[in-house]
Amino acid sequence: xxxxxxxxxxxxxxxxxxxxxxxxxxxxxxxxxxxxxxxxxxxxxxxxxxxxxxxxxxxxxxxxxxxxxxxxxxxxxxxxxxxxxxxxxxxxxxxxxxxxxxxxxxxxxxxxxxxxxxxxxxxxxxxxxxxxxxxxxxxxxxxxxxxxxxxxxxxxxxxxxxxxxxxxxxxxxxxxxxxxxxxxxxxxxxxxxxxxxxxxxxxxxxxxxxxxxxxxxxxxxxxxxxxxxxxxxxxxxxxxxxxxxxxxxxxxxxxxxxxxxxxxxxxxxxxxxxxxxxxxxxxxxxxxxxxxxxxx
Amino acid sequence: xxxxxxxxxxxxxxxxxxxxxxxxxxxxxxxxxxxxxxxxxxxxxxxxxxxxxxxxxxxxxxxxxxxxxxxxxxxxxxxxxxxxxxxxxxxxxxxxxxxxxxxxxxxxxxxxxxxxxxxxxxxxxxxxxxxxxxxxxxxxxxxxxxxxxxxxxxxxxxxxxxxxxxxxxxxxxxxxxxxxxxxxxxxxxxxxxxxxxxxxxxxxxxxxxxxxxxxxxxxxxx
Numbered sequence: 001x002x003x004x005x006x007x008x009x010x011x012x013x014x015x016x017x018x019x020x021x022x023x024x025x026x027x028x029x030x031x032x033x034x035x036x037x038x039x040x041x042x043x044x045x046x047x048x049x050x051x052x053x054x055x056x057x058x059x060x061x062x063x064x065x066x067x068x069x070x071x072x073x074x075x076x077x078x079x080x081x082x083x084x085x086x087x088x089x090x091x092x093x094x095x096x097x098x099x100x101x102x103x104x105x106x107x108x109x110x111x112x113x114x115x116x117x118x119x120x121x122x123x124x125x126x127x128x129x130x131x132x133x134x135x136x137x138x139x140x141x142x143x144x145x146x147x148x149x150x151x152x153x154x155x156x157x158x159x160x161x162x163x164x165x166x167x168x169x170x171x172x173x174x175x176x177x178x179x180x181x182x183x184x185x186x187x188x189x190x191x192x193x194x195x196x197x198x199x200x201x202x203x204x205x206x207x208x209x210x211x212x213x214x215x216x217x218x219x220x221x222x223x224x225x226x227x228x229x230x231x232x233x234x235x236x237x238x239x240x241x242x243x244x245x246x247x248x249x250x251x252x253x254x255x256x257x258x259x260x261x262x263x264x265x266x267x268x269x270x271x272x273x274x275x276x277x278x279x280x281x282x283x284x285x286x287x288x289x290x291x292x293x294x295x296x
Numbered sequence: 297x298x299x300x301x302x303x304x305x306x307x308x309x310x311x312x313x314x315x316x317x318x319x320x321x322x323x324x325x326x327x328x329x330x331x332x333x334x335x336x337x338x339x340x341x342x343x344x345x346x347x348x349x350x351x352x353x354x355x356x357x358x359x360x361x362x363x364x365x366x367x368x369x370x371x372x373x374x375x376x377x378x379x380x381x382x383x384x385x386x387x388x389x390x391x392x393x394x395x396x397x398x399x400x401x402x403x404x405x406x407x408x409x410x411x412x413x414x415x416x417x418x419x420x421x422x423x424x425x426x427x428x429x430x431x432x433x434x435x436x437x438x439x440x441x442x443x444x445x446x447x448x449x450x451x452x453x454x455x456x457x458x459x460x461x462x463x464x465x466x467x468x469x470x471x472x473x474x475x476x477x478x479x480x481x482x483x484x485x486x487x488x489x490x491x492x493x494x495x496x497x498x499x500x501x502x503x504x505x506x507x508x509x510x511x512x513x514x515x516x517x518x
Contacts, residue, residue: 083374097310
């Protein structure tokens with residue numbers, strides 16, 4: 001029997017006055033961590049809000065944990081932990097009150113794990129929420145989401161505005177969640193370092209379009225920067241899958257999204273260096289390539 | 297009513313406990329002040345009205361607008377509820393939150409009329425319809441807050457409903473069925489009183505039901 005996909009989006013579109021999300025389709029399988037990467041205004045939060053049932057798509061179909069969204073959002077959210085960077089807890093209440101509220105709603109609330117997270121995140125249950133810093137607020141919201149032991153964690157830029165230590169603590173907790181292979185995470189960020197660290201699948205979003213969606217290792221294996229120094233009078237041969245090209249006289253830097261030994265063979269002794277690319281470099285090159293292709 | 301809806305209604309009562317208690321205390325104190333002569337009555341009456349209206353406005357602003365603006369709405373909507381359940385819990389939670397200070401204010405005004413020799417008992421029907429109006433008026437403020445998508449719109453709702461208080465006092469206070477008996481020694485419960493109460497009940501019912509039919513069906517909730 002095939003396990004239910006944790007998120008299925010098919011041809012999802014959503015238009016606003018100055019922004020539109022076009023034909024978004026992707027799946028999130030159980031046990032997977034998908035990093036949704038995009039610049040500001042790419043549509044990451046809109047995508048996540050539609051996955052949570054907080055927004056209704058104009059077109060397309062969304063199913064989360066097998067439930068159609070937003071129609072069955074109440075049922076779906078029984079197994080989802082959702083945190084966004086700008087989420088705030090209720091005013092005039094303590095973290096302890098929030099823990100009591102959430103534990104009374106979720107039968108799977110893990111009190112021992114919640115107590116561990118309180119200590120690990122250096123939070124105080126008696127502390128009123130209006131005295132929490134931004135980082136403490138995010139940690140408190142994550143504690144409330146993680147201790148539910150949800151099958152699916154949906155995190156909208158959870159590490160934004162956090163110091164490196166706090167980011168490290170949160171990312172460690174996310175990785176801990178994935179020890180259970182039936183759980184999954186959809187995680188949006190414009191910080192590619194965080195995404196590279198915990199994701200095993202990555203989707204690049206730019207200006208409302210999904211420009212690439214693949215396994216992290218696949219991205220890292222396929223993308224290369226090739227430095228070439230041509231002999232005087234020689235021309236650069238026509239190569240397939242070159243998505244970026246910068247030149248300075250006889251020196252050329254080529255970016256390929258389907259690296260192959262045959263490309264090196266075609267270039268011959270002119271090749272000076274072949275570099276692996278970081279996820280950030282791949283992301284920028286990918287986005288720029290798609291923007292140029294769309295503008296033509 | 298589902299368990300989570302009940303918990304969210306209880307959440308409203310807890311989060312707004314200080315607004316409820318301080319407004320109730322202020323309204324009771326203002327009614328008490330009214331018993332000490334004509335000037336004190338005027339000062340106390342203004343303070344009493346202000347306490348009730350302010351509690352309604354604060355509940356609408358902090359319970360609906362701030363929850364949206366400060367993004368605690370996202371936390372509430374991360375819980376396993378539908379938007380319809382959220383709107384239901386919000387409407388009835390805030391209505392109950394308002395009803396505590398409103399009940400204390402209404403009871404203290406009724407006690408003032410019945411217990412104070414300086415205030416004619418004939419004023420009682422007017423006090424009752426006025427208290428009914430304040431409850432209906434809050435339901436309109438709440439309905440407006442649940443529909444308003446901007447602070448400007450919310451401000452307009454607050455201004456209009458505050459103006460409605462003065463209009464009610466002038467217009468309904470001038471109805472012969474009420475005006476002619478206000479200075480009398482005994483309360484007169486006639487058709488005018490019941491008609492005004494009926495209209496207030498209809499306004500309340502519409503204002504409470506409307507968000508469930510419109511706001512809960514909004515396609516984008518955040």
